[in-house]
Amino acid sequence: MITEKTKEQEMLVKVIRDFAKQEIAPVIDQYVHNGEFPTEIIQKLGELGVFGIQYPEEYGGMGEGMVCFSNVLEELARVDASVAAIVMANSSPLTILSKFGSEEQKNKWLAPIIAGKGIASIGLTEASGGSDASAMKTKAIKKENGWMINGNKLFITNSGNELNKFSVIAAATGTENGKKQTSSFIIPRETPGYVVGPKIHTIGWQAADSRELTFEDANIPDEYLVGEQGTGVKQLLTSITYGRISIAACAVGVAQGAYEEALEYAKIREAFGHQISKFQGISFKIADMATKIESARLLVHKAALLADKDEDFRKESSMAKLYATEMAMSVVQDSIQIHGGIGLSKEHRVSKMLGDAKLLEIVEGTSEIQRLTISKLVGC
Structure with a gap:
């Protein structure tokens, strides 16, 4: 592969x-x-x-x-x-x-x-729903020549900075065969009723920009509906499946950075007259870190390759996301352990990486959601 x-x-x-x-x-x-x-x-x-x-x-x-x-x-x-x-x-x-x-x-x-x-930004997550898209409360009501949207979206990355041009958001558009119908809409930043909340300060991704978006009678024309009405779930799941590969790739990058910091530090830090990299307890830990990173990288590569070949990559995408993000959390923690007290300093890179890794475990579906998805796709 x-x-x-x-x-x-x-x-x-x-x-x-x-x-x-x-x-x-x-x-x-x-x-x-x-x-x-x-x-x-x-x-x-x-x-x-x-x-x-x-x-x-x-x-x-x-x-x-x-x-x-x-x-x-x-x-x-x-x-x-x-x-x-x-x-x-x-x-x-x-x-x-x-x-x-x-x-x-x-x-x-x-x-x-x-x-x-x-x-641009994408608006799916809501405070009351999280990973449950069926609990979505944002609604789009059909009007003459357009739609009126009301609701809230939470933790929307890229939504509040000067470079943002629009958001693609998911909204309920009625019911069909007794099930809630979801559709996707393009909402330009300058749309009246498009309200951007203050920046949400998270433990990781600290230079990124995540906000709450509120839509108060935000009116948009018919041509801003993406695809056909009621096809929003399929669209969003497609985006999320691709997004899981991206999150996994970011996790590999974070882990690689933390590993390199640990390896460099272990070669210059001395204890009891020796570089700490010479101690088996440290060298074995570094060996495990390198092996985990390479394993995650291969999972990401396989999922991405299947996506590029236009084959079903849902299982591989979730596997890559699950393993790579949990791996990143483990590697960063080991890197901090190798650094000792200095790794606890807010000024040190590895301490910042801890928050970054934790966010990666949560976004685009938590580890629990990935395990649920994988278990279904393998036939449980």
Whole structure:
């Protein structure tokens, strides 16, 4: 299942690796300290074409697929999970538009974001529902020549910064055969009744921007409905399944960064007259970290490759997300253990990674949801 990168893909990954080291690493802590969104960094990534890696060339994308995109996300998360999360979250609404949007929607909304002219957000999660899409309370009522939307969305990444152009949101649109009908809508940022709440401060992804969105009689035209009415669940599940690969790739990146920090520290820290890397208790821990990371990377690669071949990748996507995120949490904890007291300092990278890893375990479906999904797909 392993495929070699093309020369173009290798070049792109190297460009992003160098960019992360030179453009992100030296300044990202300033954004976190000042509570600012890393606008310049995201704009530069847009100019590099990162937003269009996996999307068709006819809309300005590179057409490289999920294997390449997951490699890029790993490189970004290796240096900072916030930036990787912003890029990942931006891909979710773009995936829906790419897979289900009309030609007009793709040209009007998808192509400009691919070209780096802003970012987008996706609105699914609600305070009362969490992973239960059937509990959605946001409603879209059909009006003459359009829709009126009312409701709230919570923890919506990319929704409150100056680069945001629109959100793709899920809303209930009545019932069909006794079941709640869900549809997806494009809601431009400037829509009257589109209210953006204050930034939600989380334990990880601290430079990212997550908010509550409130829709108060927000009226949009018919052409902002994505696909057919009532097909929202299929669209959202497709986006989530792709998103789980992206989250898993970010987890591999976070773990790789934590592992490299631990290995470097273990080689320079001395105790009892020896480098601590020479102690079996430390060297075995580092060996386990390296093995877990490589295992997770292979799971991500398999899921991404199946997605690129247009085969069923739901099981592999959930497996990659489950294993990689729990692995990242384990590796970061081990890295902190190796660092000892200095690893507990808020100023040290590995302490920040702990919050980043925990968020990765939760978003796009918790570990419990992944186990539920996998158990069904293997026939339980």
